[in-house]
Amino acid sequence: MVRKLGTAVGCLLILVWCLLPVAWIISLSFKTQESITVGNPGFLPAEGTNAGWQNYIDVWDNEQFRRAILNSVGIALIATVASVILGTLAAYAIARLEFKGKKFVLTTALAIAMFPVVSLVGPLFDMWRTLGLYDTWPGLIIPYMSFTLPLAIWTLTAFFREIPWELEQAAQVDGATSWQAFRKIIVPLAAPGVFTAAILTFFFAWNDFVFGISLTSTENARPIPAALSFFVGADPFNRPASLLAAGAVIATIPIIVIVLVFQRKIVAGLTSGAVKG
């Protein structure tokens, strides 16, 4: 009984922990901009300061914001696809083949997962300017790929190790061609892993801030987190909080949608990728 009660209280605690700040930023996004400049404390908008959808309309009317969303979606998707393809090749080799240098690949992946990103910013800034990659989409896609590959390789290797590969031969014995065996047996078994890796990669690329602010200078390639942080408004000491909140909520929508649709897959990927279960 005590145990059940404890679990229930714990559940409530988790829900409050996770959702309260989200509720707060949504509530903030409905406060009028005028009331923010004079000060409008309190969790909910005070009497008569509810702006309705005005902040959302204003932020969406901002050309730079729309451009940043486009940049983020494009860059994150391309980086995700490219990283998952390379990660799949590598993970297949690690899970299925014996070759020299396997340990080197795994060690490199581990080292890169722990790499202090900021220490690369200076030399990359210099290199990208020389190569003409500064402030372009590929200039961000390449570093995103490098830093998501470890995650992709781990997640996929963990999944691929669980696949009963004998089934492929069994299908061939039963008369399937190798292509049929691959497409009908292996692809459906491997798909969930590939999918999980793709979601985690997308989260990373969507979240990145360090590369986003240091390797871009204009709206040409500036992704959404960087655009939000530079969105200062007229007075740098009193930022347009409610407008920023509306922008932040819009930037969070893709994440919430992905979480709602793929909840089970993400948990499986995170746990299998980190500690083998």
Added chain:
Amino acid sequence: MSTATVEKPARGKGKVRASDRARAENSLGQKLVAPAIFVMLLVTAFPMLRALYLSVFNYTLTAPDDREFVGLSNYITALTDPLFWRDTGVTVLYMLVTVSVELVIGFVFAMVMHRVIFARGLIRTSILIPYGIITVVSGFAWQFAFSYQNGFVNGWLPGISEQFNWFGETTPAVIAIMVSEIWKTTPFMSLLLLAGLAQVSEDMIEAAKVDGASWTQRLFKVILPNMQAAIMVAVLFRALDAYRIFDNIFVMTNGASGTESISFLTYRQTIEQFQLGMGSALSVLLFLSVLLIAWLIVKLFRVDLAAARQEG
């Protein structure tokens, strides 16, 4: 490694000549990992070597022609500057406090998630929201929450004046940044711990219970020792991640009030002041300090690196 080893006969290392098939497999394996390795090293090893090279020059982007070799003087300047040590201290503080708090809260969350039967989907969905949310958004949410002009924290916390400015002094500003960091990353910690918790056998806990072990005894003598590997890997990953703290500081205080971390200092030198020589020296120092911390954690806590590397 259950299925992968079945078809392959055991091979001696080097001495026995590999068969054609084994050689073909070896070369195919290396070809398959080559692109991934290339991309991973292109953006890490190569720039890092470049940083090592640039760090011995006095090199400012605004005056690229005045580049001159200065030996180790950038390192000496950095290491004798009290600012460098203050920022390192603040960074270590961020790391120690956030990781310990996350470990405790994350473990409680993992226990709850492990036990909960109804509403499992709801709990797991909501725990993924802080994990997926952009750090910058989390920083903004908490900065505005702590703001005395537009936030709710001062009104909700007992014993805090309505007009208290959290970002005016070092201690409260550091606390506010830590809150944002902890909120955002505790879910990650709890999911890693949940995976470890799932590996502890229920029979063992039940047996301890039958033998009359109390709840705390079961926790400290059975559950925790059996998930040690998972805890250590989680701590290793999170500690190194916390040491790189940057986004929240940038958004919430922009390094003001003594909240600057070592990553932030490096960023400021290179991108804002274009001091590539000095910035590169700081980059190298940052890299070395991460290596040192990783080494310390692995040695002190005996982290199973094979588990962290995902060798099966």
